[in-house]
Amino acid sequence: QSVSAMKHSIIESKPCKRLVLYYHDILFNGTDVANATSARAANGTGLGNYQFGMLVVFNDPLTKDHHLLSPAVGRAQGFFFYDMKDDYTAWFAYTLVFNSSEHKGTLNIMGADLMYAETRDISVVGGTGDFFMARGICTFKTDTFQGANYFRLQMDIKLYEC
Amino acid sequence: QSVSAMKHSIIESKPCKRLVLYYHDILFNGTDVANATSARAANGTGLGNYQFGMLVVFNDPLTKDHHLLSPAVGRAQGFFFYDMKDDYTAWFAYTLVFNSSEHKGTLNIMGADLMYAETRDISVVGGTGDFFMARGICTFKTDTFQGANYFRLQMDIKLYEC
Amino acid sequence: QSVSAMKHSIIESKPCKRLVLYYHDILFNGTDVANATSARAANGTGLGNYQFGMLVVFNDPLTKDHHLLSPAVGRAQGFFFYDMKDDYTAWFAYTLVFNSSEHKGTLNIMGADLMYAETRDISVVGGTGDFFMARGICTFKTDTFQGANYFRLQMDIKLYEC
Numbered sequence: 001q002s003v004s005a006m007k008h009s010i011i012e013s014k015p016c017k018r019l020v021l022y023y024h025d026i027l028f029n030g031t032d033v034a035n036a037t038s039a040r041a042a043n044g045t046g047l048g049n050y051q052f053g054m055l056v057v058f059n060d061p062l063t064k065d066h067h068l069l070s071p072a073v074g075r076a077q078g079f080f081f082y083d084m085k086d087d088y089t090a091w092f093a094y095t096l097v098f099n100s101s102e103h104k105g106t107l108n109i110m111g112a113d114l115m116y117a118e119t120r121d122i123s124v125v126g127g128t129g130d131f132f133m134a135r136g137i138c139t140f141k142t143d144t145f146q147g148a149n150y151f152r153l154q155m156d157i158k159l160y161e162c
Numbered sequence: 163q164s165v166s167a168m169k170h171s172i173i174e175s176k177p178c179k180r181l182v183l184y185y186h187d188i189l190f191n192g193t194d195v196a197n198a199t200s201a202r203a204a205n206g207t208g209l210g211n212y213q214f215g216m217l218v219v220f221n222d223p224l225t226k227d228h229h230l231l232s233p234a235v236g237r238a239q240g241f242f243f244y245d246m247k248d249d250y251t252a253w254f255a256y257t258l259v260f261n262s263s264e265h266k267g268t269l270n271i272m273g274a275d276l277m278y279a280e281t282r283d284i285s286v287v288g289g290t291g292d293f294f295m296a297r298g299i300c301t302f303k304t305d306t307f308q309g310a311n312y313f314r315l316q317m318d319i320k321l322y323e324c
Numbered sequence: 325q326s327v328s329a330m331k332h333s334i335i336e337s338k339p340c341k342r343l344v345l346y347y348h349d350i351l352f353n354g355t356d357v358a359n360a361t362s363a364r365a366a367n368g369t370g371l372g373n374y375q376f377g378m379l380v381v382f383n384d385p386l387t388k389d390h391h392l393l394s395p396a397v398g399r400a401q402g403f404f405f406y407d408m409k410d411d412y413t414a415w416f417a418y419t420l421v422f423n424s425s426e427h428k429g430t431l432n433i434m435g436a437d438l439m440y441a442e443t444r445d446i447s448v449v450g451g452t453g454d455f456f457m458a459r460g461i462c463t464f465k466t467d468t469f470q471g472a473n474y475f476r477l478q479m480d481i482k483l484y485e486c
Contacts, residue, residue, distance in 0.1 A: 036409075057379075
């Protein structure tokens, strides 16, 4: 099928697939190898007081509810870094990896996490396996932030190409 | 609507939306916190003499003309690193963030900046808000390079899915 | 042409274009500038024993067969990092750069390299030049792993939007 440059009419409220997941990040403090799920690969740079340039690699569990100890339905593998000098904002790129009876495959995601906003949208740019050639939007919402070492995001994933 | 694997016939000269913006990058020198817009998160590696592996996190203003001090119409938040041992080339991934009366939303972009070429194309892989589910091409052109601490790129953004 | 949110019916076994390439990575050991094709921009973090957080920037030759010394038909420019604490997995983002009589242009690729699997799929999220607006899947297969300094991947690239 041949298509030319197109003004699509996808309706934002009607995804063809939707997944709501919770992402749990426990930053390595140097000794908690058993619990930690992420670690600092580069330190902040001193440009301002909000960890500008600090880069964190993560391999974080995904659960269906808020609880850290609920069964993981997948992992989020990737990185983020902080990128604002007078407040916290971050930039994420990662893969959701599923390998359960419910879903097998991956979703690849990237975009800016404008943490000052209550919700913020980033892009689902591709998928594999059950999510072969998917595209869509992932909406972040901060669920909790506990000091420097634990935070939890709600990720509301809406696919418009399935 | 159902489509099968497709040979599209999008016409490169006819985007459905086009934005030409200037990107201004002022690398933090350790003391100019007020002016700097980017900082080195990782140093060069010593593989060759062209800063191979040096990684820069940025949060750079975007203007409609060449002037650094023109009103910013958005920000570019992301990173680049140098990746060639016998010349300068770089690799970029970032988000254009718009929050004005004209545009609200983001565009997510990644690709190789082959700096030796006069112009080079990278991919717009997704968008949100006014740019919901967009895709396209961003063409880089170096506008100026002033020593190690300031450079300016023209970013000619052409969307073919709007 | 206007399309709404769609359940596509792309057939995974029938790409509109396919390229099988070999990727050769020689990690810089501090002295082999002439041979090395990649370098460590950030060291491992100590979270586990599998180089969690080690980030490698690469500019690697691509050949049509297994041989490192075969003529390069393109380059892969980008980065990967290790991201698992009790085994090796990695995360890649990079651009394939072609500039030959056969192909001119780029493909932009990202995703998780689940190294414990025999094959693993990542996403081709965009393209330029001969690959204008392409999307698809890149399947990794480890071809060889020789100590810490050389490995070779088969990259089987299947495009479904050409």
